[in-house]
Amino acid sequence: MTTPASALQLRSLVTDDQKVELFLDTVEVPVPGPTEVLVRVEAAPINPSDLGLLLAGADVTAAVATGTPERPVIIAPLPPAAMRAMKARVGVPMPVGNEGAGTVVAAGSSDAAQALVGKTVAAAGGSMYGQYRAVDVAFCLELPAGTAAADGASSFVNPMTALGMVETMRLEGHTALVHTAAASNLGQMLNRLCISEQIPLVSIVRKAEQEDLLRSAGASYVCNSTAPSFMDDLIAALKATGATLGFDAIGGGKLTSQILTGMEAAASADASFSRYGSAVHKQVYIYGGLDRAPTELTRNFGMAWGVGGWLLTPFLGRIGLEGIARLRARVAAELTTTFASSYTDKVTLAGALDLGALTAYARQATGSKYLILPNG
């Protein structure tokens, strides 16, 4: 296999006429530095965490397709608030894609880089929606021999996030978890992880078929937030599990508040009156923004509570290099079991800029997951 001199890369450009333009650029294939490898990217997932950079907050319903079949272009308008937030991006065509996997086709001079030649690796660090990417070996995870790139494409974001939730739980003194949008790829992963670690998990979903999916995967506590009995179901599950830490992917609306209310009801069920509520600390971290509306907290859950943002990168900083290495080794060993991902759609780079596909993955519907095959 010879490496071409140039290759395709997907770019997202905010223009000063308040639009985002998505297109395929022809870029030079980089020469790896001493500690880098050149990865021929064969698979890269579209995660919710990629969409902020890709779409820049554009109004996808008003997107139009232009360009050619080989070089499609999508143009979508930015609402004023999004434009204000993207000020620093105007005129800079940004590469996208947090993670992916592929074959190492060239390497720098260091032993660590040379050792990976010909291997299949997963990589993180951005710019993965392209045909070739030079990556420092520190950001590569060598996959077990025979692993398909598609199976290794989601080796970082979701697995490290699921592990990060469990580690955070232990670091902060909790013993059980609550998770929302819990039938997602990440939610299914967390369910398998909690089963293997014997951590009680309360999974909150919005549809009956999502309840079925999780229950058939062994989940013991699944609550449907659209059911009339939701608060009763949630309180019963929180009593049974003692969960006092939640991770919320939704963010907007009342769900975070409902979780805290349920935790307080469970904590104070057998307690005598206290005007400040129970002394049990209840925490919900918002790690996603599936609902962009404001978070509404009713504060009917005493005084011992916290809500905050949670992001993978600072968490990794908190556990340090040794902690990261430990988690990565576990991901590699359980990539097709605990940390398996599944995709409903596989598209080329051009296919990712198809208007129908874009509309679908921008919706972030649970059960729909896209994988880009940049060399497919």
Added chain:
Amino acid sequence: MTTPASALQLRSLVTDDQKVELFLDTVEVPVPGPTEVLVRVEAAPINPSDLGLLLAGADVTAAVATGTPERPVIIAPLPPAAMRAMKARVGVPMPVGNEGAGTVVAAGSSDAAQALVGKTVAAAGGSMYGQYRAVDVAFCLELPAGTAAADGASSFVNPMTALGMVETMRLEGHTALVHTAAASNLGQMLNRLCISEQIPLVSIVRKAEQEDLLRSAGASYVCNSTAPSFMDDLIAALKATGATLGFDAIGGGKLTSQILTGMEAAASADASFSRYGSAVHKQVYIYGGLDRAPTELTRNFGMAWGVGGWLLTPFLGRIGLEGIARLRARVAAELTTTFASSYTDKVTLAGALDLGALTAYARQATGSKYLILPNG
């Protein structure tokens, strides 16, 4: 002075017909145990933190007065939500009053108790809206000779809260503070404390006269949340001070969110684009509930943020006995300077159950503060 066998005590009773009844009960004057002193309570403030227990969430606008001038009774209906929350209180006439000050008129056998006979002490621990209270010496603060009871009545809640805010700031790695409802007795105290400790403080108020009051007391950064320029003023103050920790007495509405938005704007003012916002952790603690509406968080302040409840008692637990002793000694030494309180109205126990007075102090208006003189 001889101690009577019985004395008056204010009580708050939730009845099963969904009402709260406030009345004066005749109770036996307690005999102090070995480590207790009997305090003739001469002054006790009505703090916002007393109102939850006193009023039980009743609809004060629908309160009616009954009883006699010597034994007034107030009866007010409880909205259904308040009634649910007060379930555990039905039928139990509760004494009220977190703190107060008075003269030690009798003491138990221990040396520590005997040493306080005849002294003026401040005391915390509840039941202070009564003529006599037996208190463990551990909950007493001996006031400097010559201190009037009225000057020592607010020696715990506000001073320890102001000191607690500063201690929390240091414990959690911040270097400046934001405070809301900042012209309150507590806010003025915090302003004096921050000046003496050279801690930059951003004070948020709602009225021009409150701005003036704080500025004339030496406050450098005062923002009026009703001014059209509020967000600009706030961001400028946050840039100047570097404050990344706020204490919010209001709770409901958008103010907590605005503070976080302002902190993020200040933190990212000179930074290049980051899709997850700045890495600077921004925290607001809600320690009061002047607005009972839901807290609305717009989450346009990146991912490094937290909001939570803050309560004095668990904070004191966090700093331990040694920490508490250190703070108490400081309060005693600066009771008429840094930690001075002022009162707009002084009432007897019967006067506290006057409908006009009740309506006034239930409003919790900044600048209005009641002191009960139980033996007045």
